[in-house]
Amino acid sequence: MTNPNILISGAGVAGPALAYWLRRYGFAPTVVERAPEPRAGGYAVDFRGEAMTVLERMGILDEVRKYSTDIRDSEVVDGAGKHLVTMPSAIFAGDLEVLKSDLTDILYELTKHETEYIFDNSITALTEDESGVLVSFESGPARRFDLVVGADGLYSKVRALVFGEHSQFIRHLGVYNAIISTENFLGLDHEGRACQLGNGKSVNVFSVRNNAEARASFYFGSEPLDYNRQDLDEQKRIIAERFAGDGWEVPRLLGDLAAATDLYFTPISQVQMDSWSTGRVVLLGDACACASPMSGRGTSQALIGAYVLAGELASAAGDYTLAFAAYERELRDYVKINQDGAHEVVGMLFAEPPPQEVFDAMAANPPEDEPDALTLKTYR
Incomplete structure (x- = not known):
C-alpha cells in the first residue's frame, strides 16, 4: 500500500496532530469533525516530558x-x-x-492548507474489505479510504461502530466535571482559587488570557448519570441541582452557567481496551486510552500517540498490520502509568487538603522532573 489515504475522525488534538505527521511522511489524511468548526471553550491542558519534544519537532x-x-x-x-x-x-x-481551544486552533492552522477537513459531518458506517474501507457519512456520498483512525474522544463514534458499545470500554471513576467561561470577577492574577464545598463537591476558578477571562470548573461525585450528551440545557439543570444552596461564589457561578454557551460537561472516566486496532481501523488518544483529566497527561498522550502512529506507519512502509502493533507496543506501559496516577488524584479530589508542608514538599519534586515511561523514537 503506497501513500495510503487515511480518514481521521475527530479534529481535537490527536486528529490534527496525526494529520500533520501523516502529511510529512507523504500520506493523504482527511479529517472529519461533527462540530461546524474547531471547538471553543474547554479546560486548560498542560504538557510535560516527551510531549514537549513532539511540539518542538512539529515546529x-x-x-x-x-x-x-x-x-x-x-x-x-x-x-x-x-x-x-x-x-x-x-x-x-x-x-x-x-x-485547549488555543492548542486546537494552532493545530488547525498548521494543517488546514494540506489536509482536507470536513466539518459538520460524522461517520455513520464503516464497511471493510480487502482493498480498503467504505465510509458512509451523515451527509454527502460514501467514500473509500485505505485506513480509518478514530481520534474522536471518550465517546468515539468509530469505536462504537467497529469495536462495540461504549459500556464495554468506558470505566467511570465516580466524578463529573463541568467547565464554563466567565469573567475574572475574583481579580485573579495568573492564579486559581479552589473551594472545597464538602459532600463530594468542589469548584475551581482560574484566570486565563492574561487575566482578561477566567474558567470555572465544577466537580461532583456521582454514579453514572443517564443524560443527553447533546442537550446543554439538560446538563445545566443537572449541575444547578447538584450545587443549589452551596456557598462561597457558587450562586454567582450558577448564574454564569445558565448563560454559558461553551459548557463542557463530562464524566471523569477512562477507556480500557485489549486492542486498539482491528483490520484497517485504529484508535488514537482518548478513544482508546483515555486516562481522564485527572491524569494531567491526556493531551500529552494525544500528541505522543499521533507522533508514534504516523512514525510507525512510515517505518512499515504502509503495512498497517505491523504499524498498528508497533504503535500499541510503544505506548501501552506509558498509558497504564498515566491511568494509575489518575486513580490516585480522584481519591484525593474531595478530601480535606493536606498541610501546607506536604504541598511544599511535592513542589520540590514536581511531576515534570519524573521521566516519562517511554523514549520517543526518531522516525525518518
Whole structure:
C-alpha cells in the first residue's frame, strides 16, 4: 500500500496532530469533525516530558508558548471562603499550560492548507474489505479510504461502530466535571482559587488570557448519570441541582452557567481496551486510552500517540498490520502509568487538603522532573 489515504475522525488534538505527521511522511489524511468548526471553550491542558519534544519537532513549541496561561499558585478555601492551603503551580501545571481551544486552533492552522477537513459531518458506517474501507457519512456520498483512525474522544463514534458499545470500554471513576467561561470577577492574577464545598463537591476558578477571562470548573461525585450528551440545557439543570444552596461564589457561578454557551460537561472516566486496532481501523488518544483529566497527561498522550502512529506507519512502509502493533507496543506501559496516577488524584479530589508542608514538599519534586515511561523514537 503506497501513500495510503487515511480518514481521521475527530479534529481535537490527536486528529490534527496525526494529520500533520501523516502529511510529512507523504500520506493523504482527511479529517472529519461533527462540530461546524474547531471547538471553543474547554479546560486548560498542560504538557510535560516527551510531549514537549513532539511540539518542538512539529515546529510549534514557540507558538504554543505564546498562549501560556502562565498560571501561578492556586489557593484552596472552604465553603465560607476561609483560606486552607496554597497549591504550588509546579504540582499541576506541567512544563507548559495553555487553553485547549488555543492548542486546537494552532493545530488547525498548521494543517488546514494540506489536509482536507470536513466539518459538520460524522461517520455513520464503516464497511471493510480487502482493498480498503467504505465510509458512509451523515451527509454527502460514501467514500473509500485505505485506513480509518478514530481520534474522536471518550465517546468515539468509530469505536462504537467497529469495536462495540461504549459500556464495554468506558470505566467511570465516580466524578463529573463541568467547565464554563466567565469573567475574572475574583481579580485573579495568573492564579486559581479552589473551594472545597464538602459532600463530594468542589469548584475551581482560574484566570486565563492574561487575566482578561477566567474558567470555572465544577466537580461532583456521582454514579453514572443517564443524560443527553447533546442537550446543554439538560446538563445545566443537572449541575444547578447538584450545587443549589452551596456557598462561597457558587450562586454567582450558577448564574454564569445558565448563560454559558461553551459548557463542557463530562464524566471523569477512562477507556480500557485489549486492542486498539482491528483490520484497517485504529484508535488514537482518548478513544482508546483515555486516562481522564485527572491524569494531567491526556493531551500529552494525544500528541505522543499521533507522533508514534504516523512514525510507525512510515517505518512499515504502509503495512498497517505491523504499524498498528508497533504503535500499541510503544505506548501501552506509558498509558497504564498515566491511568494509575489518575486513580490516585480522584481519591484525593474531595478530601480535606493536606498541610501546607506536604504541598511544599511535592513542589520540590514536581511531576515534570519524573521521566516519562517511554523514549520517543526518531522516525525518518
